[in-house]
Amino acid sequence: MTSTPPPSASPGADWRIDRDRAITLFGPAAHDWPIEIVEETGSTNADLMARLKALPQKANALARPMVRVAYLQTAGRGRRGRTWVAQPGDALLFSLAAVLPRPIGGLAGLSLAIGSALVDGLRTLPVAAPGQIALKWPNDVLLEGDKLVGILVETAWSTPDATAVVIGIGTNVRGAEALAAEVKALNAAPAVPGTTPTALSRAWPHANLTDTLAAELNALEGALQRFGAHGFAAFQARWNACHAYAGREVVIYEQGKELLRGAAVGVDEQGQLIVDTPGGRETVTTGDVSLRLAGNGA
Incomplete structure (x- = not known):
């Protein structure tokens, strides 16, 4: 796990990721993942896409997933080209690159599987009413009906037996009110349930990037293995159990x-x-x- 803070960064700032604590919280598999933390980049998805495209197009091209975290993304984006708005320290922004042992036609439901895993990971945190963390089709995680997490999956290359993917994940951790106001100003439209941003601090006053990163990566490790072996069918029941709009x-x-x-x-x-x-x-x-x-x- 590496980090590259700028000379002006204050290492003791409490909103930054605590490397030692993160390592303590990571499960066995996450300890083996290359995890980079940078102060700023254009897009962590774009960074990892470039790396995957430089690899040989083989199922064993990447021994294990790699993760890139940025405190600030100047060109971050979400689904359908939407801009991702976040101030440093308020959101956990990272991308995960992996080569899955499935052709591109076998990736149906991947973003939903990732969402299901994130719900399970986030529910391990000391949040009030963890059942209020739920799923909105196709790729959002909600907290009390508002948007907590966005997921963006992109494909770098595919062969008959493997596909290289980058999974971008943005989780609002703190500063929900300021974020909602900024998004409202950018959109100049009334707030719509399910799209209004919220943050973990709404249900967990001590929400922080370190514990959130560990919870999400620990959940994703097993999820990637299950998806690679069984596809979305292994996640269908769990996704439906966490469906925010079931019957509505x-x-x-x-x-x-x-x-x-x-x-x-x-x-x-x-x-x-x-x-x-x-x-x-x-x-x-x-x-x-x-x-x-x-x-x-x-």
């Missing part, structure tokens, strides 16, 4: 236009959302679509 009326939008609406049932073995509509049961595939509770705009 939702609307699916595609490029801002309503695509369908109905009662959200859950997800199938491919990670597709199952919706009971007036015309019958429909499945929705991830793509350029967004989900909202009925009664809220796109």
Whole structure:
């Protein structure tokens, strides 16, 4: 685990990742992962994508996942090209690179599997009402109905027996009110449930980057192994058990236009959302679509 603070950084600042504590909290596998911590970068996803593209395209090209954490990302982004807004110390921003033993066609549901693992990891922290940490299809983790974590999966290359992926994860740890105000100013639109940002400190006053990083990486280690062996089918039941909108009326939008609406049932073995509509049961595939509770705009 390496870190590269700038000369002006104050090593004792309490919001920074405590290397010794993190190592104590990491499970056996995470101890073996290369973990870099940098002060600033454009995008941790872009950094690791470049490294993966330089590797030979083989299933054994990367012995173990590698992680890159940045206190500040100047070109961070989320799903559908959205900008990720965060101040240093307020959010845990990292990307994880891995080569999974599956062709690209076998990666359906990967972002949902990652979300399921993150819920389990975050629920190990001393948060009030851990059951309020739940999942929103396709790739958000919610806390008390508001957005806590965003996930972005990108593919560097694929062969018939392996795919190199970068998984970007942004978790709001502190400063929820300031973040919500900044996002509102940028969007110039009313807040929509499920998209309004919140932070772990809402349910855990002592929320910090160190414990959050350890909890998430410990959960992801086993999840990557299970997904590589069994795909999303191994996560389907758990995802459905943590589904924030189960049984509630939702609307699916595609490029801002309503695509369908109905009662959200859950997800199938491919990670597709199952919706009971007036015309019958429909499945929705991830793509350029967004989900909202009925009664809220796109």
